[in-house]
Amino acid sequence: MDGGIGDISTPGRIAGPAEGVSPEELALAARNHGLLLEALRYDVTPPGLHYVLVHYDIPYADADTWQLTVDGRVRTALTLDLATLRSFPAVTHRVTMECAGNGRALLxxxxxxxxxxxxxxxxxxxxxxxxxxxxxxxAGVEPDAVEAVFTGADHGVERGVEQDYQRSLPLADALGRDPEVLVAYEMNGAPLPPQHGHPLRLVVPGWYGMAHVKWLRSITLTATPFTGFQQQVAYRYRQSAQEAGDPVTRIAPRALMIPPGFPDFMSRTRVVRPGRLLLEGRAWSGRAPVTRVEVSTDDGHGWYEAELAPAVGHGWAWRRWRAPWTATPGHHVLSVRATDAGGATQPLTQPWNRGGFANNLVQRVDVFCPEED
Amino acid sequence: MDGGIGDISTPGRIAGPAEGVSPEELALAARNHGLLLEALRYDVTPPGLHYVLVHYDIPYADADTWQLTVDGRVRTALTLDLATLRSFPAVTHRVTMECAGNGRALLxxxxxxxxxxxxxxxxxxxxxxxxxxxxxxxAGVEPDAVEAVFTGADHGVERGVEQDYQRSLPLADALGRDPEVLVAYEMNGAPLPPQHGHPLRLVVPGWYGMAHVKWLRSITLTATPFTGFQQQVAYRYRQSAQEAGDPVTRIAPRALMIPPGFPDFMSRTRVVRPGRLLLEGRAWSGRAPVTRVEVSTDDGHGWYEAELAPAVGHGWAWRRWRAPWTATPGHHVLSVRATDAGGATQPLTQPWNRGGFANNLVQRVDVFCPEED
Known part of the structure; x- marks a missing residue:
């Protein structure tokens, strides 16, 4: 034993060829909750089905005594309790949130x-x-402020660095009108659940989950860009460990399908009866509105247009899509891909980076259609 | 392709030596939600933190049109809607529920x-x-009835067998007063969430999760024991694939610890400061009341008594325990074990069976205590 934190907190690594999922990865999968894909049927994800990613532990938080400080390059530093925050005019935004690491284990x-x-x-x-x-x-913003730094109450060690979870936003994003950043105290009309940041979190529509700091304790305006771990070390697009990399920010376009038919318990392969059925799911992008959704039923060789539900005023939430399919006996691989107004389309080959961020490779759903009885 | 379901649904198997977790196992871990262990701090698990295991898909269910049938060896067959069920005198039980497969991946x-x-x-x-x-x-029970068979609305394939999820209880258990089996429509005072059986599920206090049939559609009394897949094939204790095995029924004793200190993100190893702290957690058994909880701070060599909170009328729910520990610099493995009034104690060597059921091997929590600064 060397007595240091480096004993138990090691640098990031890439799995070796044919290396199965490790006990450490399994322990994270057992903690962090994914959306059961059949829950794509709901416009708003029911409680307990929304994804959850907790870097360290859910901290204990008492809403009655919680305080949010606003300080740094402001005219008047603030200390706000929940009652005060609730006394300001409230707004509600429907937001699709996605983990920056979604798709990582498929790389x-x-x-x-x-x-x-x-x-x-x-x-x-x-x-x-x-x-x-x-x-x-x-608070009032001093003219030299360039970023807002958000600090959460969750505390841990990551890649050898002991830290409270912290992220920043450029001031222009922090003050933007669309998307409008929220200091949120309710989720689906109820106080935030513990795992979603009780009693207070940041919500940054269109950005990957790492920006939406949970258990929010302080907001500090700074005159220089923030260089903390989660900003400069983690959440960067890199091909090699040495490069500085570009920051992970907004959500790349993605469409997902409700897996049709019914599953096999272990393989999750789907079984459908021969005949016509309706494929459906959701599509979103944090970069520009989704303009097109296409479906493939032959493992990505041919594609046809899905019907995309009209935008209904929730610009930062997913949209429903539907496409008919006539199932014939045999094995099929179904896929769906979204394109946004910026022209970005989901790739058919993996967009690899060392952190495993923003892998929006098209979904593949294995389907088996038995012969009719 | 042979055109059969056997193509996509294969027999159970045991992982080979040093075989990492497979993509199929990871896909199940990504769907099924575990309790974040810091949530052991709550007497009642907050929404979204209770474990979830869904064999197939969460079925779509409309509470307004849902019907429960009660038939078979009864005097009067019943068809009950939610309003009728809510018109009967309601009871509430606090119940600790555990998946029969809990501990499987440590085997x-x-x-x-x-x-x-x-x-x-x-x-x-x-x-x-x-x-x-x-x-x-x-309904009235006919004299020749021996079991009650419960059918859920979730449909899938498992080990080659297409099925609705079905389980039975012996009539004596179905009619018992303590534990008292419920047809439940609320969880923590709210309608059941989709993933917990909306709108109706069975609750069988003291039994592993497989007995608590979700999305409950029918109850059928039978004059012969039920021989369906989940009763006779799955959920049996077996050492070899050939034997009939004994049925999995009630929950074996277990204690879990809230991991102390704070974690490393990737390894989940805990970091604590030197000095005195209080270890705490929960203990439960579905077989008999927990009578003793012991803690080890030297990887199971020595054990000392924890303080067990008094029973407070919730005989089928976990109880809090606490034990002091003085952390000293170095690496430590913390464990806790429960003993119940039936004399059963958690084992220090794995209780292996082919299905990986009821593995209540003591928890091991890796802790690192750095030297004082």
Missing amino acids: DPRPVSQPWLVEGVGTAEWTGVPLRTLLLAE | DPRPVSQPWLVEGVGTAEWTGVPLRTLLLAE
């Missing part, structure tokens, strides 16, 4: 971390105070 | 199925109608 080679397949996603109605209200109307 | 060799470590557990307040009321007061 080859596999970055060793939380091993999501495709289920690290969910949609909720978040209610709270616009961050803009707190910063502009209440 | 060596590892049975390949849902790969729980220790987190397949949770406690909830369930409200509903005693099954006894429906069977005795409403």
Whole structure:
């Protein structure tokens, strides 16, 4: 024993060829909850089915004594309790949130971390105070402020660094009107559950989950860019460990399908009866509105257009899509891909990076259609 | 392709030596939710933190049109809607529920199925109608009835057998007063969430989760024992694939610890400061009341008594325990074990069976205590 934290907290690594999922990855999968894909049927994900990713532990939080501080490059530093935050005009946004690591465990080679397949996603109605209200109307922003740094109450060690979870946003994003960043205290009309940040969290519509700091304790405006672990070390797109990499920010386009028919327990392969059925699911992008959804029923060789439900005023939430399919006896691989107004389309070959971020490779759903009886 | 279901649904198997967790096991871990162990702090598990195991898919269920039939060896067959069920006198029981497969992925060799470590557990307040009321007061039991068969709405294939999920109880258990079996429509004072059986499920206090049939559609009294897949093929204690095996029924004693200190993200190893701290957690048994909880801080060599909170009228729910520990610099393995009034104690060597059921091997929590700064 060397007596140091490095004993128990090692650098990130890439799994070796044919290396199965490790006990450490399994322990993370057992803690962090994915969306059961049949729950894509709901516009708003029911309680307990939204994905959950907790870096360290859920901290104990007492809403009655919780305080949020706003300080740094502000005119007036603030200390706000929940009652005060609830006294400001509230807004509610429906937001599709996705973990930046969604799709990681499908990469080859596999970055060793939380091993999501495709289920690290969910949609909720978040209610709270616009961050803009707190910063502009209440605290006042000093002219030299460039970023807002958000600190959560969850404490742990990551890659050798002991830390409270912290992330920053550029000031322009923190003060933006669309998307509008919230300091949220309700999820789907109820107080935040412990695992979603009780009693207070940040919600940054369109951004991957790492930006939505939970158990929010402080907001500090800074005159220089934040260089903390989660900003400069984690959550960067890198091909090699040495490069600085680009920051992970907004959600890449993705569509997912409700797996049709019924499953085999162990393989999760789907069974459908021969005949016509309706494929359906959801599509989203945090970068630009989804403009097109296509379906393939021959493992990505041919594609045809799905019907995309009209946008209904929830610009940062997923949209429903549907496409007919006539199942014939045999084995099939079904896929779906989204394209957004920025022209980005989900790739057919993996977009690999060392952190395993933003892998929006098209979903593949194995389906078996037996002969009619 | 042979055109048969056997193509996609294969027999149970045991992982080979040093075989990592397979993609199929990971897909199950990504769907089925475990308790985050820090949530052992709550008497009643908050929404979304209770374990979830869904054999097939969560079925779509409309509470307004849902019907429960009670038939077979009864005097009067019944068809009951939710409003009728809610019109009977309701009872509420606090119940600790645990998956029969909890602990499976720690077994060596590892049975390949849902790969729980220790987190397949949770406690909830369930409200509903005693099954006894429906069977005795409403339907009437024919003298030749021996079992009650419960059918859920979830449909799938398992080990080659297409099925609706079905389990039975001996009539004496179905009609028992303590534990009292419920047809439950509320969890923690709210309608059942989709993943917990909306709108109706069975609750069988003291039994492993497989008995608590979700999305309950029918109850059929039979004059002969039920021989369906989940009764005779799955959920049996077997050492070899050939033997009939004994049925999995009630929950073996177990204690779990809230992992102390704070974690490393990837290894989940805990970090604690040197000095005195309080270890705490929960203990339960579905076989007899827990009478003793002991803690070890030296990887199971020495044990000392924990303080067990008094029973408070919730005989089928976990009880809190506490034990002091003075952390010293170095690496430590903490464990806890429960003993029940039947004399059963958690084992220090794995209780192996092919299905990986009821593995209540003591929990091991790796802790690192750095030197004081």
